[in-house]
Amino acid sequence: MRLDKYDIIYFLGIGGIGMSAQARWFIKKGLHVFGYDKTSTALTEALQAEGMQIHFNDAVDAIPALVKENKEKTLIIYTPAIPKDHAEHAYLKENGYTILKRSEVLGLLTKNYKTIAVAGTHGKTTTSSMVAHILKVADRKMVAFLGGITTNYESNLVMNGEVTDDTLVVVEADEFDRSFLKLFPEVAIVTNADPDHLDIYGDHESVITSFKDFVKQINKKGSLIIHESIDDLLTHDLKDIAKVNYSMSRGDFFAEHITSKGGFFEFDLHGFGKVQHISLGIPGFHNVENAIAAAVATHKVGVDLATIKQALTSFKGVKRRFEFILKGSNVTFVDDYAHHPTEIEAFLRSLKSMYPRKKLSVIFQPHLFTRTRDFAKGFAESLSLADELFLMDIYPARELPIEGVDSNIIFKDVTSKKKVRCSKEDLMAALGDSTLELVATVGAGDIDTFVQPIKKMLTEKYEA
Known part of the structure; x- marks a missing residue:
């Protein structure tokens, strides 16, 4: 077609x-x-x-x-x-x-170009945005279709140069509805293969099978960059594929001497022969791993290491991914799209490491009835990292209600010092009744509509 x-x-x-x-x-x-x-x-x-x-x-x-x-x-x-x-x-x-x-259109748009595809149940948007930024800084001809609004470019479509036969295309390889099976990349990153979208897949084993199928679609002369924790799981029976693995602390590429300066991480990256010192322009332990994957992928397509390091320092992140909304003298406010227990845990642990003496107040809106049902225990465990939790009603998105499934199945197992169940209508009042120091809004629904009202309230109450 x-x-x-x-x-x-x-x-x-x-x-x-x-x-x-x-x-x-x-x-x-x-x-x-x-x-x-x-x-x-x-x-x-x-x-x-x-x-x-x-x-x-x-x-x-x-x-x-x-x-x-x-x-x-x-x-x-x-x-x-x-x-x-x-x-x-x-x-x-x-x-x-x-x-x-x-997904079919994305497959058609990419089929005639060398494509870098980023897959994984989380980490896709930030990693693909890092890849796009590195290529743009390197002045490579490129087009990136992203799943978030990049702070550097204020868009989810990033382009550089005239579109020709040697243009590189960067895409998120979305596992929802098995959409990523429409893609045949030259270079693929797989950040993880955690269970998600079980309303589509049924069980984790089916998720793994789809990721295996995606990996098989990489160009035979291409490359796979895969997280060390799932390397053997996805590739043990694959032949004739060039691959490397990575993680925070082990693998073909890994980080060492990780330090935090003003909430932003610096580390030594091993794997390129000579150790490379990387300074990240965004916070979050998980972004150390995302940066490693992006560095390896762009080096595979010919970007030099000096440019990669420069670009990672100047990368400002993605809207709603560890986005600082307010950095006041009395209160800090961060917004994040996390909607899976693993993402929430990584985000909250990073926040707590950056502000160990501040009380952490988290406002979370669950996304989808099926996801809430399938991961209720995991949500309760990850959200319990908060000192204070404000738990909102489920955002249904495309789903109809499921009998017996609501936010209470998470709420009952949360062990935070203080926890509050609230609707959209009473959220602002509940926040106003609390003493706030470090605030985080978390979720993939319409919780983002509360970001500016919360910022206004915090500014007037604590920074005026």
Whole structure:
């Protein structure tokens, strides 16, 4: 299938982070881009400012006239988050439009280019953004479709130079719905293969099988960079694949002499022959490992070590990934997208190591009923690292409620010194009743809508 036969692109779910990156690509190519989404957000407002027409009511009458009048020239791209009873999707399907999933389009966009793909149930967005930043600093011709808004570029689409046959493409290889099996990368990073999306996979073994299938799709002349903890699990029966492994403390590439200066880490990186001293521009123990993987991947495609080190120092991170919202003299506020117990533990341990004398107050919004059900014990254990927990209701996203599944199945096992169950409506009041020193908002739902109100409250109460 050829994408260049289409002049009009219509996105169902254009406000999704992966969808919006593709939308930005098509509008930069000079195509007509339209979209639907459920609600208006800062991201959809940015897309509208870039020239895209977007509406927020699911109605056949709202489908743009250009789409209705030019079926053969229109490509419909949709996200699996679109509900089955979506009226516009049903109309477009019944009327014979070409309709593809986001993952299918990503596969088509990347198939003719040398691709660096980053897989893993967590760590994808930061690692792929690091890779993109290193390539841009190195002035390599590149395009990156990212799952977050990079702080350096204020976008989830990062480009450098004219798109030609030797352009490098950086993508997140998303395991949800087995989307990453549409990709055939030259270089692949696999950060982990923890259980997640069990509503799709059923069990952890099926997750592992999909990751094995992804690894098999790497170009035969390509390279695999895999976390040491899952190397044998995913590759023990694979032949004829060039691979190296990495981790914080062991493997072909590892860190030593890790120190923290002002919350940001420095370390010695082993594996390139001569030891390389790395200074990171972002906090978090887990980002030491992400930086190692990004360094190895970009070196594989010819970036010199001096440029890699320079880029890692100047990398400012990704919105909602260990993002400092307020660094006041009396209170510190950090926002993070973590929505899996392993991610939460890594984030909170890093925060506590940076501020060992401050009381840590965590506001967490669980994401998905199935994920809450499947990992309730793990959530309770990781959240218990907080001195004080404010636990919100589950954000349902694409799911309908499941009987007996709510935030209480986490709450009952949390062992923090203080814990509070709260809804969206009473969150601000609950925070106002507490004495706050180090505050973290955590979750993948719409908890981000509380970031600015919380910042305003903290500034007025503690910094005025």
